[in-house]
Amino acid sequence: MEINKTMSFMRSLCMGEIEQDIIYPFPKMKNSEKEMLTGIFSSLENWLKDKGGDFRKWDRAGELPPEFLQEMREMGMFSLIIPEEFGGLGLSSTGYSRMLQELGKYDGSVALTVGAHSSIGMRGLLLFGTSEQKAKYYPKLSSGEMIAAFCLTEPGAGSDAASIKTKAVLDGDHWVLTGEKLWITNGGIADFFTVFAKTEGTDGQMTAFIVTRDLGGVSCGPHEDKMGLRASSTTTIHLDQVRVPKENVLGEVGKGFKVAMKILNAGRSGLGGGCVGGMKHLIELSTKQAKERSQFGKKIADYGLIKQKIGHMVVECYATEAVVALVAGLVDQGYEDYAVEAAISKVFGTESLWRTADEALQIAGGNGYMCEFPYERIVRDCRINRIFEGTNEILRLFIALSAMSDVGAQLKELASSLEGIFNDPIKGFGLLSDYGRKKLSQVTGVGGSKKTFTQAHPRVKAQTAIFEEGVRDLSVAADRILRKHGKNIIGKQFATKRLADIMIDLFALSCVISRVSTSIHENGEIVAEKEIEILTVFAGQVRRRTKSNFGKIDDNDDELIKSLANHALDKEKFIWDNV
Numbered sequence: 001m002e003i004n005k006t007m008s009f010m011r012s013l014c015m016g017e018i019e020q021d022i023i024y025p026f027p028k029m030k031n032s033e034k035e036m037l038t039g040i041f042s043s044l045e046n047w048l049k050d051k052g053g054d055f056r057k058w059d060r061a062g063e064l065p066p067e068f069l070q071e072m073r074e075m076g077m078f079s080l081i082i083p084e085e086f087g088g089l090g091l092s093s094t095g096y097s098r099m100l101q102e103l104g105k106y107d108g109s110v111a112l113t114v115g116a117h118s119s120i121g122m123r124g125l126l127l128f129g130t131s132e133q134k135a136k137y138y139p140k141l142s143s144g145e146m147i148a149a150f151c152l153t154e155p156g157a158g159s160d161a162a163s164i165k166t167k168a169v170l171d172g173d174h175w176v177l178t179g180e181k182l183w184i185t186n187g188g189i190a191d192f193f194t195v196f197a198k199t200e201g202t203d204g205q206m207t208a209f210i211v212t213r214d215l216g217g218v219s220c221g222p223h224e225d226k227m228g229l230r231a232s233s234t235t236t237i238h239l240d241q242v243r244v245p246k247e248n249v250l251g252e253v254g255k256g257f258k259v260a261m262k263i264l265n266a267g268r269s270g271l272g273g274g275c276v277g278g279m280k281h282l283i284e285l286s287t288k289q290a291k292e293r294s295q296f297g298k299k300i301a302d303y304g305l306i307k308q309k310i311g312h313m314v315v316e317c318y319a320t321e322a323v324v325a326l327v328a329g330l331v332d333q334g335y336e337d338y339a340v341e342a343a344i345s346k347v348f349g350t351e352s353l354w355r356t357a358d359e360a361l362q363i364a365g366g367n368g369y370m371c372e373f374p375y376e377r378i379v380r381d382c383r384i385n386r387i388f389e390g391t392n393e394i395l396r397l398f399i400a401l402s403a404m405s406d407v408g409a410q411l412k413e414l415a416s417s418l419e420g421i422f423n424d425p426i427k428g429f430g431l432l433s434d435y436g437r438k439k440l441s442q443v444t445g446v447g448g449s450k451k452t453f454t455q456a457h458p459r460v461k462a463q464t465a466i467f468e469e470g471v472r473d474l475s476v477a478a479d480r481i482l483r484k485h486g487k488n489i490i491g492k493q494f495a496t497k498r499l500a501d502i503m504i505d506l507f508a509l510s511c512v513i514s515r516v517s518t519s520i521h522e523n524g525e526i527v528a529e530k531e532i533e534i535l536t537v538f539a540g541q542v543r544r545r546t547k548s549n550f551g552k553i554d555d556n557d558d559e560l561i562k563s564l565a566n567h568a569l570d571k572e573k574f575i576w577d578n579v
């Protein structure tokens with residue numbers, strides 16, 4: 001059966017449908033790509049394995065030295081997603097994500113320099129470039145002669161990207177760009193910039209432009225002194241009457257917001273891969289540390305509280321890798337609507353890495369706090385992940401509200417169908433929409449073949465049942481929240497976040513079920529035993545978390561919390577003092 005590639009697994013899930021063909025079997029990397037990457041990884045190891053001291057030094061200095069940048073060029077680090085005919089490696093989304101995973105194991109600043117170039121800096125050219133634009137820029141981008149940067153954020157426009165002030169005014173065959181972009185990764189080393197500006201004559205809409213340093217009028221501020229990822233270049237970019245030829249428009253004039261969102265969505269497999277790499281590295285460090293360090297006459301690895309941390313790290317790493325690889329697989333298989341799933345992978349991966357880094361530092365004790373060891377740097381490095389490429393708050397709102405808008409549209413249809421029922425019950429029933437029928441079947445228990453994940457392996461039936469029950473509860477909850485708040489749901493962020501958290505958990509669980517089931521099918525139950533244990537733990541965590549979140553829809557302290565926040569905001573301090 002041909003699968004409809006316009007469908008989104010998560011959007012369907014919120015309506016109570018499990019489109020299992022989208023996520024099962026678990027996607028695999030092509031053999032040819034696997035072989036190529038295996039070779040590259042061993043070169044990477046030779047190149048980077050002894051550079052731990054340098055990475056620490058460069059973090060302190062706040063810069064990657066030019067000689068190392070040159071080595072990165074020679075190692076092909078800027079050619080990853082550029083098609084082979086233009087001198088690139090032509091990696092798929094899966095291969096690219098895997099590559100960033102490998103780099104993430106060595107150093108965050110190096111991974112970010114590569115990631116900002118490929119994930120967002122030149123991604124617009126790949127997605128929206130004309131053949132002339134590609135022919136002109138790909139060779140230089142591939143060799144690293146040109147490093148790329150993505151310029152959206154401005155002093156007054158962070159999460160609210162649509163409020164940018166950079167202007168583009170048409171003058172003959174050129175757009176003249178003026179404005180200031182803030183905190184641009186690779187700003188100090190890039191020559192190719194994907195710039196977003198409000199375009200004259202488009203009713204306040206923005207447009208994406210290719211801007212190159214040689215156009216004149218492009219300058220960058222000093223290196224920002226940052227908490228983490230210190231060796232990666234972050235600067236402001238000033239655009240002073242930059243004359244950009246008309247042919248440098250990326251996509252359509254006035255459609256820049258869509259371009260920006262598509263770039264960020266498509267680039268998420270890189271950041272996700274980096275998170276997985278970081279987690280794998282931390283598990284290696286923590287297990288070695290726990291086996292080396294003795295206290296109270298025993299290795300700390302023998303204590304339950306240390307085992308608890310390491311066990312959770314393993315579960316989180318497996319789940320994150322499952323989510324990131326599945327989303328990359330969706331992109332590679334040509335699914336068009338993966339924005340919600342990609343947003344989930346960003347939130348889930350960045351928060352899992354954060355918890356893992358924090359616990360790894362805890363296992364290392366005081367050593368973890370010392371700059372001589374890598375833990376404190378990794379904690380500093382990974383903190384930004386929850387802020388850039390869409391803050392996790394904004395992405396949670398996006399995840400839940402995208403699903404709500406679908407349910408809302410169906411509810412409208414349902415309302416008119418129900419009107420029909422009351423006017424003429426027999427005819428009206430015929431008018432009942434799919435959604436209405438589904439709701440009826442949820443109540444009556446009749447029909448609905450898509451409510452079960454039948455392809456999951458029978459060995460993980462109990463864990464799959466947790467997922468299926470969660471999906472039923474989710475669609476009922478989405479419906480109930482929407483009926484309760486209607487259009488006002490936009491302002492109900494406590495409720496929206498809860499729904500997003502449930503969706504994140506259920507998507508991650510579906511990915512883990514798919515991964516483990518595929519592994520059992522291919523390798524047998526005995527080989528997959530440890531993976532089944534991981535799934536069992538994760539499914540239990542998801543069941544307990546979602547149960548709590550569902551319960552809080554009606555039983556919560558939201559209004560009291562809001563009242564306390566308003567009080568603090570009003571006083572601008574904590575007013576109680578027991579002295």
Ligand SMILES: Cc1cc2nc3c(=O)[nH]c(=O)nc-3n(C[C@H](O)[C@H](O)[C@H](O)COP(=O)(O)OP(=O)(O)OC[C@H]3O[C@@H](n4cnc5c(N)ncnc54)[C@H](O)[C@@H]3O)c2cc1C
Nearest residue numbers: 150151152153158159183184185387388389390391393394
């Ligand atoms: C190291 C680094 C590298 C970066 N690289 C780039 C780059 O290469 N290119 C680029 O364009 N940008 C880049 N950025 C900018 C980054 O994308 C922004 O910092 C990010 O989008 C958040 O914007 P902001 O910092 O202005 O925070 P704000 O948007 O001011 O948000 C502040 C807080 O309020 C929350 N918030 C905002 N709106 C809402 C809302 N409606 N509801 C609930 N909560 C809300 C946010 O989640 C956040 O917690 C980089 C930033 C850093 C620090």
